[in-house]
Amino acid sequence: MKRIMxxxxxxxRGAYEAGCTVAAAYPGTPSTEILENTALYKEIxxxxxxxxxxxxxxACGASIAGARSICAMKHVGLNVAAxxxxxxxxxxxxxxxxxxxxxxxxxxxxxxxQDNRYYAPHAKVAMVEPSDSQECxxxxxxxxxxxxxxxxxxxxxxxTRIAHSKSIVELKERCEVGVKEYKKxxxxxxxIPAHSRVKHYEVEERLLRLQEYSNNCPLNRIEWGxxxxxxxxxxxxxxxxxxxxxxxxxxxxxxxxxPLPDKMIKKFAKAVDKVYIIEENDPYLETYVKxxxxxxxxxxxxxICGELNPDIIRRALLPVKEKxxxxxxxxxxxxxxxxxxxxxxxxxxxxxxxxxxxxxxxDIGCYTLGMMPPLNVADAMICMGASISxxxxxxxxxxKAGRDSKVFGIIGDSTFFHSxxxxxxxxxxxxxxxxxxxxxxxxxxxxxxxxxxxxxxxLMGEEAPIIDIEKxxxxxxxxxxxxxxxxxxNLEETQRAVDDAYKAVEPFVIITKQPxxxxxxxxxxxxxxxxxxxxxRCKKCKACLRxxxxxxxxxxxxxxIERSMCNGCTLCMQVCKFDAIEKVGE
Amino acid sequence: xxxxxxxxxxxxxxxILASKILTEGLVKFGYDVKMSEVHGMAQRGxxxxxxxxxxxxxxxxxxxxxxxxVLVAFEKVEAARWISYLKEGGNLIVNDYEIxxxxxxxxxxQYPENVIxxxxxxxxxxxxxxAAEAAQNIGNIKTQNIVLLGALxxxxxxxxxxxxxxxxxxxxxxxxxxxxxxxxxxxxI
Ligand code: SF4
Ligand code: SF4
Numbered sequence: 001m002k003r004i005m006x007x008x009x010x011x012x013r014g015a016y017e018a019g020c021t022v023a024a025a026y027p028g029t030p031s032t033e034i035l036e037n038t039a040l041y042k043e044i045x046x047x048x049x050x051x052x053x054x055x056x057x058x059a060c061g062a063s064i065a066g067a068r069s070i071c072a073m074k075h076v077g078l079n080v081a082a083x084x085x086x087x088x089x090x091x092x093x094x095x096x097x098x099x100x101x102x103x104x105x106x107x108x109x110x111x112x113x114q115d116n117r118y119y120a121p122h123a124k125v126a127m128v129e130p131s132d133s134q135e136c137x138x139x140x141x142x143x144x145x146x147x148x149x150x151x152x153x154x155x156x157x158x159x160t161r162i163a164h165s166k167s168i169v170e171l172k173e174r175c176e177v178g179v180k181e182y183k184k185x186x187x188x189x190x191x192i193p194a195h196s197r198v199k200h201y202e203v204e205e206r207l208l209r210l211q212e213y214s215n216n217c218p219l220n221r222i223e224w225g226x227x228x229x230x231x232x233x234x235x236x237x238x239x240x241x242x243x244x245x246x247x248x249x250x251x252x253x254x255x256x257x258x259p260l261p262d263k264m265i266k267k268f269a270k271a272v273d274k275v276y277i278i279e280e281n282d283p284y285l286e287t288y289v290k291x292x293x294x295x296x297x298x299x300x301x302x303x304i305c306g307e308l309n310p311d312i313i314r315r316a317l318l319p320v321k322e323k324x325x326x327x328x329x330x331x332x333x334x335x336x337x338x339x340x341x342x343x344x345x346x347x348x349x350x351x352x353x354x355x356x357x358x359x360x361x362x363d364i365g366c367y368t369l370g371m372m373p374p375l376n377v378a379d380a381m382i383c384m385g386a387s388i389s390x391x392x393x394x395x396x397x398x399x400k401a402g403r404d405s406k407v408f409g410i411i412g413d414s415t416f417f418h419s420x421x422x423x424x425x426x427x428x429x430x431x432x433x434x435x436x437x438x439x440x441x442x443x444x445x446x447x448x449x450x451x452x453x454x455x456x457x458x459l460m461g462e463e464a465p466i467i468d469i470e471k472x473x474x475x476x477x478x479x480x481x482x483x484x485x486x487x488x489x490n491l492e493e494t495q496r497a498v499d500d501a502y503k504a505v506e507p508f509v510i511i512t513k514q515p516x517x518x519x520x521x522x523x524x525x526x527x528x529x530x531x532x533x534x535x536x537r538c539k540k541c542k543a544c545l546r547x548x549x550x551x552x553x554x555x556x557x558x559x560x561i562e563r564s565m566c567n568g569c570t571l572c573m574q575v576c577k578f579d580a581i582e583k584v585g586e
Numbered sequence: 587x588x589x590x591x592x593x594x595x596x597x598x599x600x601x602i603l604a605s606k607i608l609t610e611g612l613v614k615f616g617y618d619v620k621m622s623e624v625h626g627m628a629q630r631g632x633x634x635x636x637x638x639x640x641x642x643x644x645x646x647x648x649x650x651x652x653x654x655x656v657l658v659a660f661e662k663v664e665a666a667r668w669i670s671y672l673k674e675g676g677n678l679i680v681n682d683y684e685i686x687x688x689x690x691x692x693x694x695x696q697y698p699e700n701v702i703x704x705x706x707x708x709x710x711x712x713x714x715x716x717a718a719e720a721a722q723n724i725g726n727i728k729t730q731n732i733v734l735l736g737a738l739x740x741x742x743x744x745x746x747x748x749x750x751x752x753x754x755x756x757x758x759x760x761x762x763x764x765x766x767x768x769x770x771x772x773x774x775i
Contacts, residue, residue: 004610161648165622165623165647166647167647240648309646324652326708328666328669329704330666335596335633335689336632338688373689545692546692550631550691553691
């Protein structure tokens with residue numbers, strides 16, 4: 001049967017067909033849908049883990065127990081998970097183990113543009129790279145086989161265009177491989193120095209065998225065409241190269257990209273007149289090809305920064321025919337993403353924005369958008385969980401400098417569970433009088449509403465205990481009098497909490513509680529709630545615009561609220577001094 | 587010959603669903619298809635695009651500047667933003683509909699006034715109409731995406747294929763009638 005599938009759906013399908021039984025991940029664009037799809041197959045136990053390190057560790061444990069297992073993450077997630085991966089590379093596997101890294105060239109929704117192919121040589125694990133959805137599915141099966149045959153972790157590297165593009169996939173039945181027997185083997189599974197010293201030799205020897213395999217495996221293949229140009233490429237870049245050169249070149253398409261097939265590369269280079277390396281971001285292939293003493297053309301023409309596309313390749317490597325491009329003489333206004341209408345984070349940001357001297361260290365999630373005008377709240381944002389710890393650092397440095405900066409670290413519920421807890425422990429332990437704001441909207445918002453330890457449901461749809469953030473905060477050592485739990489739709493209450501926090505001289509925590517406006521049940525519940533402007537009373541002072549709700553417009557000299565967008569959160573109403581905004585519905 | 591279609595608009599307008607229905611249909615009718623969509627941040631009121639390429643054999647899921655056979659803009663300023671992607675002589679379909687972005691709402695930037703005239707004066711093959719209003723008349727403004735899809739199908743000359751069947755396969759029953767009406771309306775513009 002043929003189906004149109006995204007790369008992520010196809011990976012999940014591949015895991016299903018290959019008899020995978022355990023999958024774990026923390027959501028992160030562009031990898032999120034992999035686990036959302038494994039969860040649809042009841043044969044695969046699928047979980048959202050609190051963070052990527054935990055996800056890899058769950059998969060490692062499952063592999064040791066004998067199960068084929070996968071874990072998935074976005075590129076920066078692998079930084080969090082690198083620790084277990086590097087040691088599991090020594091331990092090897094029992095059931096096949098795949099770690100998926102979804103890189104984001106072009107940074108469609110990421111904080112940096114790292115090329116995770118370098119993780120494979122660094123950790124000394126095998127790596128595969130599919131170039132479309134069909135290969136996503138097929139390569140998962142190969143990856144499990146490689147993992148079990150060579151006793152290695154396999155890094156499975158995709159990019160945004162692979163993850164989120166759809167193409168045709170041929171479906172097959174599931175092949176039940178079961179869960180292998182587990183035999184106690186402390187020399188393999190307990191990495192005390194005495195064992196790991198031995199293991200390192202095995203790892204090096206394994207890499208040689210893997211390289212032999214790479215030279216002869218079906219994942220790497222040569223497609224002969226015109227031999228004047230020979231293109232070495234992998235992943236999505238292969239599709240772009242084909243689009244541009246078609247039959248006018250020969251290709252060495254690399255599907256197993258660590259270890260790289262040295263003999264195959266030499267053979268290919270010898271047979272063509274000129275070697276081009278077409279790859280996105282870093283010169284990973286190019287550096288290797290050059291190390292073999294082969295002359296090639298690559299990054300001097302193909303850019304390192306940003307996402308690649310056929311047009312860039314064409315302009316870089318072929319004589320340019322200038323096209324006529326349509327242009328209009330209009331100044332197109334920008335359209336940055338913003339907090340949604342009715343977003344529960346808005347009240348908190350509005351309250352903070354009243355203080356011009358607050359330093360806000362922000363985190364990864366929707367609430368990063370609080371940095372946008374008109375709210376303009378956020379001074380720094382680094383990575384998951386860093387809001388609180390960077391806040392501690394900022395505060396300590398400011399104290400040293402004799403500056404009296406008030407620092408607010410702002411983090412979401414899911415991010416708090418991910419890696420915010422340790423930062424809060426640091427703040428308490430080292431007595432950093434910062435304010436931690438935990439925006440609890442009962443969901444993992446930015447990635448599209450995944451469950452987390454606070455939502456009361458698992459990825460497989462089962463009921464789960466709800467982890468109580470307030471209790472954690474208390475357990476960590478924040479004093480009762482330094483905790484405020486507020487409804488961010490209530491501006492007065494929220495403002496009072498921010499005022500108290502501003503004056504506090506000890507570590508302080510504000511928890512805002514109000515579910516994300518996009519949660520289906522919330523939308524249903526609030527369907528008939530909205531606010532409207534009474535024109536006669538409106539003085540057009542535009543105070544309501546300062547909260548930055550996209551449902552409020554100022555068009556043709558009139559303030560109006562777009563009924564279809566408004567969810568009746570009443571924030572604008574609370575801001576209006578002239579009682580010109582009224583609540584409608586219940 | 588590979589054909590390339592670029593959908594542009596604003597998060598929440600149903601762009602992803604429209605491109606999904608188109609893609610499902612094209613696969614069903616025997617084409618090789620690649621579709622690429624944008625996720626994440628862009629959905630929070632930001633500018634959204636999806637791309638569909640189809641033909642006998644398709645390699646790249648991406649459309650370059652000056653390469654789209656059809657540009658379907660769900661919002662008129664988005665047409666102006668993406669116009670450079672339209673191939674010379676290609677078809678431009680525009681929903682004559684405004685959605686203000688935050689910088690416009692708070693008065694930091696201006697929403698341009700002459701978008702439609704400007705587009706008409708620069709591009710030969712344009713079809714501009716208010717799909718949102720048409721959808722509202724049909725009974726649900728949310729079907730504006732399918733109205734636009736209908737107009738696209740006509741521009742591609744694929745009206746003879748069974749799109750009603752594809753809609754039925756891809757939408758829950760209670761939404762089918764409205765959407766089929768919307769599709770037909772779009773195809774007749
Ligand atoms: S009540 Fe006001 S602030 Fe809240 S969603 Fe409606 S318009 Fe926006
Ligand atoms: S705050 Fe009230 S009076 Fe001022 S513009 Fe908004 S609705 Fe009108």
